[in-house]
Amino acid sequence: DQQVKQNSPSLSVQEGRISILNCDYTNSMFDYFLWYKKYPAEGPTFLISISSIKDKNEDGRFTVFLNKSAKHLSLHIVPSQPGDSAVYFCAASARGFKTIFGAGTRLFVKA
């Protein structure tokens, strides 16, 4: 039972353009959503998060949008840079309970 789904295994964008990574969840108890970035041979690192009481959170080039009625969130990266090439994981949690991760989306940013 996949509670957090990232249906696109990979995404390729041109440098300078927008990257949009999508994530869907099924558990309505989730109240915190996070995005992590992972480079090969390293552990995932936190990128940005959003609480369920918000619908948008922005941090520099990164913006996360949350649509609770659709149980959908997305990560926008603009402008995309070659150094953004990595695997991006969507994660969700309910306070006090375990964090569940999606399968990840591999982003390629072409120079």
Place this chain on the structure above:
Amino acid sequence: GAGVSQSPSNKVTEKGKDVELRCDPISGHTALYWYRQSLGQGLEFLIYFQGNSAPDKSGLPSDRFSAERTGGSVSTLTIQRTQQEDSAVYLCASSFFLRARTNTGELFFGEGSRLTVL
């Protein structure tokens, strides 16, 4: 160091042998997680420790897998009678307790222990 430390970084073992993987979380973090990432797959939840509460073991794939956390700090993941399908990167993460109002729930990951079962 100040981050999550895992050892060994690489482990090659023969099928049927037992292995132990160690995780030193960030000091003060009350929550500790084990995940694994098989080749080409996402992060699979294994087990979650939170303070003195009973651990959430719902992700352990079989009874060959066990984990303990001593003194609320260091954790050891043990895999008995290893099988080839156990080959993966085992990732440990720690965080503050999620109920804290100011806590973002961010997990801090170690670099992982790569297990290869021949």
